[in-house]
Amino acid sequence: MRSLRLICYFVAFTTLCASGQQPFLNALQWAALREESSGAAAYENLRYLTGLHRVPATPAYDQAAQFVLQRAHEYGLADAHSEQFAIDGTRQYGLMRSYLAWTVEEARLWEIRPEHLLLGDWNTDPIHLADYSHSADVETQLVDVGNGASEDDYSGKDVRSKIVLADGVLARVQELAIAKHGAAGIVSDMPNQTTAWSGLDPTIVRWGHLNARQPSGFAFMVSRQTADALRSRLRSGESVVLNAQVKATVGPGHWTVVTATIPGADPAAGEIVYSCHLDHERPGANDNGSGCVTILESARMLARLIDSGQLPRPKRTLRFIWGPEVEGTMAFLATHPEIKQRLRANIHMDMVGGDPFKNKSVFHVSGTPWSLPSFVTDVGAVFLDAIRTAASAYAAGETSADMGIVETRAGGQGTRNELFADVTPYSSGSDHDDYDSSTVAVPSLYLRDWPDIYIHTDHDSLDQIDATKLRRVALLGAASGYVYANITAQQLPTLLPFLTAQAITRLAQAFGLAQQLVDDPQLDAGVAWYEARNVVNQTLQRERATLHSILEFTGGAAESDADGAKVLADQATVFQRWLDAQAKLRGAKGPAPSVPWTGDPDAKRVPIRIGEFGPLTYQNDNVLLARLGKERYAKIKLINSGATQLLNVRDQSELYAYEIVNFVNGKRTVGEIRDAVSAEYGPLPVNLVTDYLDACAEARVVRWK
Ligand SMILES: [Zn+2]
Structure with a gap:
């Protein structure tokens, strides 16, 4: 033990004693990336973004885009520019119909009788006005309609020209209360997230979205505490009169997308694309200011290391995109079919900066769906492991802050936390869904915090963000992207055995699931047998395709994964035999299970x-x-x-x-x-x-x- 540590100290002087980043980067490359990574730079950029209410197709969103563009220029990225995509509610980008723009001059909600209370003001706290609210100037009574999302909520109530108090799905309340029953507007405490400890803190104000395609209506969002107080006063027979003033327009406009590159050495070798989403209501620190500033930091690090010659210029181009969630991705890909065709892998960051002791999050590296098996997840998982191990060593007092990838610079002082993280299967819900879908087919490394108790609320602020975490994720993103950009067929003799070993591990895990399935008491013995074998079969196909993905990616010789494929097939055959025996034990009949759709x-x-x-x-x-x-x-x-x-x-x-x-x-x-x-x-x-x-x-x- 002692001698091993001595060797490590010795090696640390010359290179460093961490092997977790193997086999994708050598120790010097890893050390260069680690030393360049900064959580403070990302944190300071986030400080600016969190001051902006970044609803897509609004002036404040464009201000955020302008800021990112300025940084991209300062960081020396190539071809940094922004593009505008026209939107009018009908124009198509790929399969997706565009949405609408929104401009707000002012909005205030007062209770004027019996109390005199300000319930929300756009100027100081824009989250109180639901997105796509229309202009209004009304003084009227408040009526409690309960949930307000079903017709029953309105029976026996006169809501015409009044303001309703509801906690149902906002667009549905808009349809019923406003469009159908003639109400003027809505006061809402709709919990727009029902998972992730929603409701834990009743003082939180959550975002609301009206349906921009509806021609009228407005809504003000209040906390559950405020809404409950209003409800109990109405129940006790009080008449509450509100004054709502909104000056806003919903209509045609544009989405803005910022993009920049670090050119690769071979223009024909394709591109690696980093994505995030730049939109979201203020403060939107973790969701998703964090992803935007962290891909920006990965860009800064890579540009600096490549331009200074500390890292060789990679073969493939690295591209960075900041746009409104999903919509910006679709608009950009639809407008640039030639770029869409060049894309080879995606790194998507959506919520990557949460301090887990504050927002109760776990950081996840998530894989591609089974329809698009790819080695990209294995690359991310290797770097995650290297960073997590280093963070644990620092937390245990065994290594320096810098080796532990802790942020100690002024500005965003980071925590000393370990990195609470795992690797999960595909999970949906952001721009990576577009990249991973079959008609785009760009495999995505999806990096995300989940859950986050403050998601989509006024509490998703800079206070919840850890500069150390930003530094670690920027490093993870930069290292993964650099590998995707640089990987060649010459590395296959090392990479294929490594990837095969990972594939065998996953196949073995799938066998564990299949064993549970074959004994599932809710299934008939023959059906359970078929489904269990199917899990092993499909996993085998997926893992063979995962191995093969690196041949296609690097242009390696067609048969070079044959050894790996054979090892996997042999292993699967043994697993199937064991499943057959287990099925027979619970009474399954015949030489093989029958196909349920035959x-x-x-x-x-x-x-x-x-x-x-x-x-x-x-x-x-x-x-x-x-x-x-x-x-x-x-x-x-x-x-x-x-x-x-x-x-x-x-x-x-x-x-x-x-x-x-x-x-x-x-x-x-x-x-x-x-x-x-x-x-x-x-x-x-x-x-x-x-x-x-x-x-x-x-x-x-x-x-x-
Ligand atoms: Zn998000």
């Missing part, structure tokens, strides 16, 4: 993607709903599924829907797609897949071969 003629049909690119849902658009209408949409079994008590569809219908369409490649049958998504998210009846794809065909997103 007699269904629909299961043999083959769908093909057609038309524009992109996934089918966006935060402000839903392709099937828009194209098929409410009535038809409500009949899609997968999405509106009380239809299946069979197994764990539950709240996962959106994930199934995303992956069903991703697995469509013109070769897989409906039955094969059913098996693929069943391994990923749990067994699904094949008729739900057919029914969903039929709806996609009606919407002209797929056609039947």
Whole structure:
């Protein structure tokens, strides 16, 4: 032990004694990146962004974009510029319909009788005005409509020209209270996040969004505490009169996207793209000022190290994009098909700076969906491990602050925290969904904090941010992107064995799940047998494709992953044999389980993607709903599924829907797609897949071969 430590100290003088970053970077490259990384620079940039109410297509959002552009110039990035994309509510970017812009001059809500109280003022606290509120000047009574999102909430109540107090989904309350029953506006304490300890702190004010496509209405957001006090006064028979003044317009405008690059040595070798989302309500420190300043810091580090010759210029170009969430990504990719075609891998940061002791978050490196297996996750996982190990060593007093990647510079003094982090499967909910979707097919390394008790509230402030965490994630992002940009086929003899070992680990984990499935008492023995084998089969295919992804990425020789593929296949064969024996023990009959969709003629049909690119849902658009209408949409079994008590569809219908369409490649049958998504998210009846794809065909997103 002592001698090992001595060796480490000795090695540290010449290179350094951390091997966690192997096999992707050598120790000198890693040390150069670590030393250049700064959490203070990112923290100071975040200080500026958190002062801006960055709702997309608003003047304050553009001010944030201007700031990022200025920094990109200062940091010496190439081709730094901003682009504007016209939006009018109908114009298409890929499959996505554009949304609308919003300008606010002022907005105030007062209680004027019996108390005289200011309940919200745009100038000092813009979060109080729900996004896409329209102009108003009213003095009227407040009426409690409970949740306000269903017709029953209005029976026996006269809300015409009054302001309703409601905590239901805001756009739905707008539709019923304002459009249908003639109310003037809304006071809301809608919990826009119902997970992540929502409701823990009743003094928090949450964001609200009205539907910008609706022609009228306004809403003011108040805390649960304020709303409950109003409710109890109304219940006791008090008449509460409010005065609301809003000067605002909703209409056509533009989204702004900032982009810049670090040019690669080989213009034909493609690009690695860093993304984040620059929008969100003030302060929006973790969500997502943190991701914006952290990709900016990765950019600064890489530009400086490459320009000074400390790191060789990578083969591939590094691109950085700051835009409104999902919408900016779609607008940019639709406008630049030549860039879209050049993209090879994505690093997406959305919420990466939380101090876990304050916002109760865990940092996650999340993988690609099963429809897009890729080695990119393994690269991120290696650097995560290196940083986590270094952070633990520092916390235990075994290494210096700099080796522990702690931020000690003035400005953003960081914590000494360990890095609470893990590697998780794909998780949806940000721009990476677009990159990972099959018609873009750029595998994404998704970096994120989750949960965060302050998400989408006025408490998501700089106080919750740790400069040490920003430094560590900037390093993780810079190192991963540099590897993606620089990796070549010459490294395959080292990388393939490493990646094969990771793949075997995951296959073994899948076997653990399959063992539970084969004994699942809720399933018939034969069905359980089939589903368990399916998990191992699909995992094997996924892992072989993961290995193969690095050959395609580097242009390596076609057979160079043959050893790895054989090891995986042999291992899977043993696992299947064990599953067969376990199934027999609980009474399964026959030489092999029967395929659940074998007699269904629909299961043999083959769908093909057609038309524009992109996934089918966006935060402000839903392709099937828009194209098929409410009535038809409500009949899609997968999405509106009380239809299946069979197994764990539950709240996962959106994930199934995303992956069903991703697995469509013109070769897989409906039955094969059913098996693929069943391994990923749990067994699904094949008729739900057919029914969903039929709806996609009606919407002209797929056609039947
Ligand atoms: Zn976000």
